[in-house]
Amino acid sequence: MDDLLAATADRIFAGGGDVWAALTAAGLTTVGVPEDAGGSGGTLEDAAAVLRTAGYRAAAVPLAETGWLAGRLLAEAGLPLPDGPLTAAAADDLARVPWARDARGIAVVNGDRLDYYERGRFDAAPGANLAGEPRDRVVLGPEPTASGPCTADLRTRGALARAVQLTGALRRALDLTVRYAGEREQFGRPLGRFQAVQQAVAELAGEAVVADVAVRAAVRAPDDPVAVAAAKANASRAAGTAAAIAHQVHGALGVTAEHPLHTVTLRLWSWREEYGSEHAWAAELGGRATAASPLWPFLIGA
Amino acid sequence: MAALPELEPGTLPPEAAALRAEVRAFLAAADFEPRADCWLTGADPAFSRALGARGWLGMTLPARYGGHGRSPLERFVVVEELLAAGAPVGAHWIADRQIGPSLLHHGSEEQKRRFLPAIARGECFFAIGMSEPDAGSDLASVRTRAERDGDGWRLTGTKVWTSGAHLAHAICVLARSEPGSERHAGLTQFLVPLPADGVTVRPILSLSGDHHFNEVVLDGARVPDALVLGAPGNGWAQVTAELAYERSGPERVLSTFPLLRLAHERGALPAAALGRLAARLWALRQASLGVAAALDAGRTPAAEAALVKDLGTRFESEITAAVREHAGIEPDPGSPDPLARALAQAVVQAPGFTLRGGTSEILRGIVARGLGVR
CATH class of the missing domain: 2.40.110.10 (Butyryl-CoA Dehydrogenase, subunit A, domain 2)
Known part of the structure; x- marks a missing residue:
């Protein structure tokens, strides 16, 4: 199921044109949101397969925000799922709301309540992350369009979503680097013939694979705070290492606007910070671990 | 362009929880000094026989050879518990980890009958x-x-x-x-x-x-x-197959865990440092479990096993570095302080972590070849 979804999503992202319209037509914007709530249904692993592909293709669309975040929050609150792109925010953190200017509405987590604000009931002052993705300052109007109950922690959900996107981008950085090392010749041979380059590419692969398996495991246990903290910490950590190695291997060509590498690395550098960096999640996990005794059962959750 | 296949997370079977509880109860009652790198330096034949008596050696071997017909993932559970506790598993380690499976695959009927039951009892150690x-x-x-x-x-x-x-x-x-x-x-x-x-x-x-x-x-x-x-x-084909089993087990991540456990009990690590290690350990364990599950499913994830060992063995020394940075103690094998002793073990054993079973440089070469970079 998730392989098929990923393949469909990949065709859409690689196809260009109006990607959002194509995703909507294919029902891919609300995978993981139950069908009886107006979504496309499917599991969180299915949603992750689509999101990972979006990360791989550096797709500039509010996919994580619409389904993974806002769509699930609205469904859990018993509120209708509007058509069109959505986003989500915490009531006390409206400074960098992703894609707010493009959103049909915002799902705002306000303690144990979810407030939904339709377009027209909020203002969005443009801002952006390093990759140019909208991160807008939002001012909410006096009245939400609708409200319902909420038990979710938005930061945890957002961290897992960004971790999934990061693993897609890490994979792309690896693939681009492997390809370049095979094509680019210096001193009369491909870069990949040099052991120093081989070792660096292997390190990039190691970080990408370990982050990927950790994030996949966390997607299967999204309510386990240790799993999510470890997943985002590893994905964010891998982002820095992977971007550095990818650029080092690509040389000067990789730092140009013309080469696609920057579409991935700018996202790696942005997403590793969003919803908590590796440092923030390590501190969070460390706080829990300090209080736990003994350490080993806490760490493995068994 | 070749590429690493994706490593799926491994899932432990339902029986794992009861098994884990049995091992923990056994360890709580056992008498040993926990040590870092216990699978090389902690040899205690009597302890090995005690494990054998409980059915925790030769676990994956069939019953007709004295084994216990358990899955490799159940063995994973027993092994990670023993290593996390720093238990003296060195005597039987090689026989249990690789000679048993290798004999089962390649050995004659006579060899299997001669060696496997003794391996499972903890009475036949191999080099x-x-x-x-x-x-x-x-x-x-x-x-x-x-x-x-x-x-x-x-x-x-x-x-x-x-x-x-x-x-x-x-x-x-x-x-x-x-x-x-x-x-x-x-x-x-x-x-x-x-x-x-x-x-x-x-x-x-x-x-x-x-x-x-x-x-x-x-x-x-x-x-x-x-x-x-x-x-x-x-011989070459047999040895390289053995190495795939040898490379990605929990022992490539947990060699210094007893040091981390002592530092945690002492409250010696600030939350950020402890959390960084905890996050890494969690992810590396998932990777190791993923390779174990792939092996169990009949695949030979050689490149994945190599990269797990490369990153896992580096992590083992990250624990040592964090304890050095924060605990304010000196490594001393003769110290009355168990933390100072464990730090000494972790420091002096560290060079071996990234050498044994394939050096990190060799492993990265395997990963690069797996990616088609060569």
Whole structure:
């Protein structure tokens, strides 16, 4: 199921044109949101397969925000799922709301309540992350369009979503680097013939694979705070290492606007910070671990 | 362009929880000093026999050979609990981890009946005779030769870094059995019970002065045909398959965990440092479990196993670095403070972490080749 979804999503992202319209037509914007709530249904692993592909293709669309975040929050609150792109925010953190200017509405987590604000009931002052993705300052109007109950922690959900996107981008950085090392010749041979380059590419692969398996495991246990903290910490950590190695291997060509590498690395550098960096999640996990005794059962959750 | 396949997370079977509880109860009642790198340096034959009596050695071997018909993932649970506790598992480690499975795959019926039940009881320990003075990372350059002698062979050569040979009941020797053969061809594995005429085991002391390694000199040692492991000439394929099992187990992540546990109990690590290690350990364990599940499903994820070992063994020294940074103690093997002793063990054993079972450089070469970078 998730392989098929990923393949469909990949065709859409690689196809260009109006990607959002194509995703909507294919029902891919609300995978993981139950069908009886107006979504496309499917599991969180299915949603992750689509999101990972979006990360791989550096797709500039509010996919994580619409389904993974806002769509699930609205469904859990018993509120209708509007058509069109959505986003989500915490009531006390409206400074960098992703894609707010493009959103049909915002799902705002306000303690144990979810407030939904339709377009027209909020203002969005443009801002952006390093990759140019909208991160807008939002001012909410006096009245939400609708409200319902909420038990979710938005930061945890957002961290897992960004971790999934990061693993897609890490994979792309690896693939681009492997390809370049095979094509680019210096001193009369491909870069990949040099052991120093081989070792660096292997390190990039190691970080990408370990982050990927950790994030996949966390997607299967999204309510386990240790799993999510470890997943985002590893994905964010891998982002820095992977971007550095990818650029080092690509040389000067990789730092140009013309080469696609920057579409991935700018996202790696942005997403590793969003919803908590590796440092923030390590501190969070460390706080829990300090209080736990003994350490080993806490760490493995068994 | 070749690419690494994706590593799916492994899922432990439902029986794992009860098994884990049994192992923890056993460990809580057992009498041993937890130590870092216990799977190399913590040899205690009585402890090994006690594990055997509980069915925790040779777990994946069939019952008809004295095994317990458990899955590799159940073995994973037992092994990670033993390592996390720093238990003295060194004596049986090689026999249980790789010789048992290798005998099951390649051994004759007679060999299986002779060795496997004893391995599962914790009464037959093995050493591996692979490395030689001039054959380290370049294992295919082994020079130990096996010469035909009637209905058997005579082995001549020197093996080094042979962990536990002084405690072992047998050694599995890789030798060149076809005169004039080169590299991967013409190699054969031989099972040599110890002690034996023509085999001399001498200590190679570690830099700490401890005795874990040995030099094993084979001076015309006679091995009957019945103790050839697998097909003559097939040694290279058998050895490389063994290495895939050897590379990605929990022991490539947990060698210094007893140090982390002591530091945590002491409250010696600030939350950020503890959390960084905890996050890494969680992810590396998932990766190790993913490789175990892939092996269980019949795949041979050689590149994935290599990268798990590379990152896992580096992590083992990240624990040491964090304790050094924050605990404010000096490593001292004779200290009354267990944290100072564990730090000493972790520091002096560290160089071996990224060497044994394939150096990090060799492993990254395997990963790069798996990606098509070569």
